[in-house]
Amino acid sequence: SAAKYNMAAEISEGFTSLSIGQMAKAKNPVDFYRQHIAERLAPILNRKDSELVPLLLWATTLDKGDLNLPVAALRVKGKPPQDLAKEIAESFPTSDDTLVTLIANGPFVSFFFKPEHLLKTLIPEILTSKTAYGTNPVSGLKDPSDPSKGQKRVIVEFSSPNIAKEFHAGHLRSTIIGGFLAKLYTIMGWEVIRMNYLGDWGKQYGLLANGFKQFGSQEELDKNSIAHLFQVYVQINKIKSAQDEPINELKKEIKEKKAKGEDVTELEQKLTPLVEESEDEKARKYFKSMEDGDPEALALWQKFRDMSIGKYQKTYARLNIEFDVYSGESQVKAENIKKVLDNLVAKNIAEESDGALLIDFSKFGAKKLNKAIIVRRDGTPLYLTRDLAAILERHDQYHFDKMIYVVADQQNEHVAQLFKTTDISGHKDVAEKCEHISFGMVKGMSTRKGTVKFLDDIIQTVKDTMLETMMKNENKYNALEDPDAVADILAITAIMVQDLTGKVRNGYEFNINQMTAFEGDTGPYLQYAHARLCSIERKANADLSALGSADLSLLQESHAINLARALAQYPDVVLNTLKTREPSTLLTYLFKMAHALSSSYDHLQVVGSEPELQKARLALYEAARQVLWNGMTLLGLTPVQRM
Ligand code: ARG
Structure with missing residues (x-):
């Protein structure tokens, strides 16, 4: 053996x-x-x-x-x-x-x-493998000429916010869970393509462009593109809504009079200029010019898109997340949308109804999925239509073995309609490779100052509380070189750990006081476990490179042995996390380890014990620190050395 x-x-x-x-x-x-x-x-x-x-x-x-x-x-x-x-x-x-x-x-x-053998194989294995401990091998790179060979490829689509709109709790969860899944598949040997499918197309971007011409400022856009675009959007949308009211009233009146057979010429004369000059109509025209490829219209939209992505990239970096592809609704090719529609019509899956095109899922054994419109009466495609084209586009381009959509459970029906339609329209193979990781909602993501709208605000709000908590321990706070940077990491850890604690499908209450506490199974507690091990090594002036020669048979205490047994489980925990696709599988393990550590310190002191014993205990602690580090970074956290 x-x-x-x-x-x-x-x-x-x-x-x-x-x-x-x-x-x-x-x-x-x-x-x-x-x-x-x-x-x-x-x-x-x-x-x-x-x-x-x-x-x-x-x-x-x-x-x-x-x-x-x-x-x-x-x-x-x-x-x-x-x-x-x-x-x-x-x-x-x-x-x-x-x-x-x-x-x-x-x-x-x-x-x-048996402890003796376990200690002498396990500890050196962790100390030499370091960050690779708990990862899995790969079978080689994918062969472009034969995609079925070699390393498996997965697309993880996550985050996917909408430009000029709020980054809401749903996007936050998708970002955290998706970022974790991407890391998990990576260390398990998959080739991972991290994709952000932006909401970046539609009439609302015509509205935004016109709004920018009226209220926009290049300076503000450079300063904080996301916040500024949102502000412009809100402003122009207000005007639009105010105009919509009399227009809709007139339309209603006309309809009623027509029904009674009365003359409506006068009313229609009143309506026409209102419609012509409305922001809604201008937005429609602007978007039409975008669809027609008008370079000027597209240039402005492109600028908004690029600047928003630039800003998002910075914030994602704070969460240790990077995307390989910024795709989005705008990137779906018109010819592919047409192809999908033609196919659905030819196969009698889509039917005409009142000038629109729809799919009635009850005719395909999926009554629960109701009906879905795929082309509006005015001939424009919808959110679902773009997704239907995108799924095939991606399969053609990337030859994925698996694709994961990390999308809130509010869109369960949408995603089910997408998979079902793909399946019955002749692409069962593609549909079978796709999976929806559906998550429950975050409740109560508002603060004293009102509802938070952007990722940066969410983090800042938590960071404020985190700083308050940190300042309660003045000595420690003053010992920090850059307390602001530590608070930043701790705040992000707090948010992410609260998010990853429960089952993905369950929602949870966004609770700032709870997530920033140092007691209980929180992010700061986990960070503390790591920082404490770093502090022990610092205080002992440990030479980490010399730990390989430690005499591990000196570790006789049950606390030491049980800690080692827990460390041995880590690779199996990661494997099991891949099976469950539940971050809590890993998180629960890390908290158990943190508890085991904190109850060990009194029994396994380093400073003050004999030099050989000190070395053996340091080897054990360094192995524990490495496993904590590996698990925390897999979750997307940045382990701190002091806090
Ligand atoms: N942008 C969408 C939203 O904010 C989420 C996109 C989810 N992904 C997809 N392929 N439909 O609601």
Whole structure:
């Protein structure tokens, strides 16, 4: 078994640069035990070891052992699992085993790693793999001539705000969850394309452009493009709404009179100029010129788009997020929209109704999805129509193996309509590669100053509270070189951790006091766990490069052993997080580790103990710090060294 294990190690030898995305292969120490146990179980059960390896599952609590064999999974007929578990436990050769002990535990056989061996393999493995610990190998780059070969490719579409509109709670969650999924797939060996599908097209951008001509300021635009465009949009929209009122009233009156057979010439004469001069009509005309490719109209729109993206990029960077592609509704090609529509009509999926084109999903066994209009009476396509074209465009361009849409549950019907239509229109293969990660809403994202509208404001509001909390400990605060930068990171951590704590599909209450607290399972608490380990290393003047020679057999205390056992679980936790696609799987583990650490410090002191023991404990702490760091950065956090 050791031979097999080492071979895997050698294959990965070449990779020494270990940052996320560079795809190094680190060993999962638990796999070594899996192999060892499976080889010893094989003759007892008369099964191949390769069949038994996947049946050895990690235990969520350490008192249940380090690996469990659920005996029922062996599917042995005619013998109750409890009895078989006992038999296995009795037959397993333990007298010469330096690696594991075991007990029958009801229908399970529970295996415990022997501390001495665990410590001496695990700790050096973490200390040398560093950021690669918990990551998975890749099978090589994708072959452009044959997309089915090699590394798998996933598009994660997330964040996707609308230009000149609010960045609301839904966009915040999509950004946080999507950023996490992109990192997760990356370290698990996938090629990830991070895509931002902007809401950047439609009549409202005609309205915005006209508004800018009236109220816009180049200076303000340069200063804060997103806030300024929003302000312009609100202003012009007010004017438009005021104009809409009399227009709609006149239209109603005309309709009523017509129905009664009365003469409406006079009313129509009144209506025409009102409509002609309305902002709505001007916006329509402007957008029409954009659609027709008018260079001047497009140049202004392009400027708004570019500047908004520039501003967003800065804010995303604060969250450790970068996009590979800024696509958006504007980028969907007209010819592809036409192709989709022609196909839907030819296949009798879309039908005409009252001048518009719609899909009645009840005719395709999906009554729940109701009806969806895909072309308006005035001939313009809709949000869904663009998505229908975009999904195929992306498949043609990127040959993805998987595509994930991180979109709020308010759009469940929209996304289901998108997938269903794609499926029944002859692209079942594409639809099957797509997945909607649907999340619940954030409630109460408002502050004393009113509702927050932009990502930067959200962060600033939390940061204010964070600074107040930090200042309560004057000594620590004064020791910080750049308290503002620390507050910035802690605020962002607070927001992200609160967001990632619950199940993705559940919503939560945006609670600034709760998320910024240092007690409880909060972002600051997690940061504190990391900062404390850094502080221990600083105070001990630790030479981290010398820890490889530590005598780990000196770690005898149950606190040390249990901490090591928790560290061994990390690669399996990451694997399991990929299965559940739930960030809370990882976060729960990190909090458990933080608790285990804080209860260890009194028992495992560094400063004041013998030099050799000090070194061994530092090796353990540095391994713990590395695992915390790996987990936190996977969640998108920036671990701090002091706070
Ligand atoms: N821009 C949209 C909104 O703010 C979200 C886009 C979601 N993605 C998609 N492919 N439809 O509501």
